[in-house]
Amino acid sequence: MGLEEEIEEIKEEISNTPYNKSTEGHIGRLKAKLAEKKEKLENRSSSGGGHGYAVEKTGDATVALVGFPSVGKSTLINALTNADSETGEYEFTTLNVNPGMLKYNGANIQVLDVPGLIEGAAGGRGGGKEVLSVVRTADLVLFVLSVFEIDQYERLSQELYYNKIRLDTTPPSMTVNKTGRGGINVTTNDQVSLDESTIKEVLREHGYVNAEVTVRGDPTIDELIDGVMANRVYLPSAVCVNKADLIEPDYLPTVKEDLREHGIDPETAVFISAVEEKGLDSLKETIWERLGLVRVYMDKPGRGVDYEEPLVLREGECTVGDALRKLGGNFEERFKFARVSGDSAKHDEQQVGRDHELMDEDVLRIVARK
Numbered sequence: 001m002g003l004e005e006e007i008e009e010i011k012e013e014i015s016n017t018p019y020n021k022s023t024e025g026h027i028g029r030l031k032a033k034l035a036e037k038k039e040k041l042e043n044r045s046s047s048g049g050g051h052g053y054a055v056e057k058t059g060d061a062t063v064a065l066v067g068f069p070s071v072g073k074s075t076l077i078n079a080l081t082n083a084d085s086e087t088g089e090y091e092f093t094t095l096n097v098n099p100g101m102l103k104y105n106g107a108n109i110q111v112l113d114v115p116g117l118i119e120g121a122a123g124g125r126g127g128g129k130e131v132l133s134v135v136r137t138a139d140l141v142l143f144v145l146s147v148f149e150i151d152q153y154e155r156l157s158q159e160l161y162y163n164k165i166r167l168d169t170t171p172p173s174m175t176v177n178k179t180g181r182g183g184i185n186v187t188t189n190d191q192v193s194l195d196e197s198t199i200k201e202v203l204r205e206h207g208y209v210n211a212e213v214t215v216r217g218d219p220t221i222d223e224l225i226d227g228v229m230a231n232r233v234y235l236p237s238a239v240c241v242n243k244a245d246l247i248e249p250d251y252l253p254t255v256k257e258d259l260r261e262h263g264i265d266p267e268t269a270v271f272i273s274a275v276e277e278k279g280l281d282s283l284k285e286t287i288w289e290r291l292g293l294v295r296v297y298m299d300k301p302g303r304g305v306d307y308e309e310p311l312v313l314r315e316g317e318c319t320v321g322d323a324l325r326k327l328g329g330n331f332e333e334r335f336k337f338a339r340v341s342g343d344s345a346k347h348d349e350q351q352v353g354r355d356h357e358l359m360d361e362d363v364l365r366i367v368a369r370k
């Protein structure tokens with residue numbers, strides 16, 4: 001039997017097995033087996049060459065526009081950035097990844113317009129695989145939907161899921177350490193509802209014989225498998241609804257209902273018209289917020305505070321130490337202490353060390369050895 005048939009068979013068995021406590025371990029094992037086989041199949045098909053879209057990541061962060069053909073991605077990127085993307089009234093205008101740079105709040109945000117993601121992309125049809133490899137390296141996924149085709153969201157997010165991209169969630173809180181003997185030992189806390197035996201089944205299926213496993217939180221079987229496979233990419237996402245100029249105001253509630261039905265909060269989705277350049281300010285703001293960028297204004301000796309070109313860091317990577325790394329040069333070795341004013345400081349010019357976490361719009365002065 002070929003890998004494809006084996007995969008189909010396991011899928012069928014999973015869908016035919018009712019889920020309850022007594023079958024949980026069995027389902028866990030099947031799902032883990034399925035994940036392994038899919039991985040094998042993918043490695044086999046991707047080793048046959050094929051060209052990826054090599055896009056150089058530049059700037060402070062990267063946003064990938066994800067949408068079906070003709071939803072207006074090229075038009076949007078032209079309106080947002082300095083890119084000059086070809087737009088057309090036919091599908092597949094964007095045959096190559098088209099990077100543009102959005103300048104916002106002093107940050108350089110790279111926006112990638114990738115070829116339309118079509119149904120079946122995860123299976124390698126329609127060049128979708130290359131698109132997905134670009135998306136995996138981005139810092140934010142921006143879904144571009146057209147106002148009349150909100151339902152495309154489901155297919156797009158499914159493609160991303162099949163390609164190991166997890167949106168708006170965090171990896172399961174777990175550790176797996178191989179040991180020399182003693183079988184698989186599982187430690188959980190009260191929040192974990194999966195049975196220990198299910199966790200063991202999943203690990204055994206992934207080839208573990210002896211291991212110390214700790215699981216926290218309340219992962220589902222799929223999340224647990226994601227954690228064991230450890231090659232999933234976790235990204236934030238945002239949704240924009242384009243071509244809003246084509247609807248009458250009284251049709252808006254229908255679109256909002258549509259969004260809700262597809263699991264999108266209509267209050268967070270941004271309505272825009274790329275052609276008329278409307279709604280772009282709130283889209284930029286949403287991009288900024290979802291990326292979690294942090295501006296730090298550097299107070300340079302003798303030159304004062306530079307409010308024009310801030311040092312841009314990301315939430316979670318915004319300590320003074322991170323700032324030193326981003327500044328480059330030999331600041332890291334020469335660092336003595338820093339002085340910070342702004343939201344993260346107890347008082348103006350607070351003296352801090354490398355571990356101090358900076359906040360948006362802080363002013364930072366580095367005191368370094370000569």
Ligand SMILES: Nc1nc2c(ncn2[C@@H]2O[C@H](COP(=O)(O)OP(=O)(O)OP(=O)(O)O)[C@@H](O)[C@H]2O)c(=O)[nH]1
Pocket residue numbers: 067068069070071072073074075076086087088089090091092093094095114115116242243244245246272273274275276
């Ligand atoms: N009315 C209206 N038309 C738009 C808007 N944005 C794009 N269009 C039109 O939609 C068509 C497709 O736009 P593109 O920007 O080429 O779409 P795309 O998503 O880049 O398409 P592919 O390159 O095929 O993936 C063009 O005719 C655009 O003028 C908009 O906000 N309103």
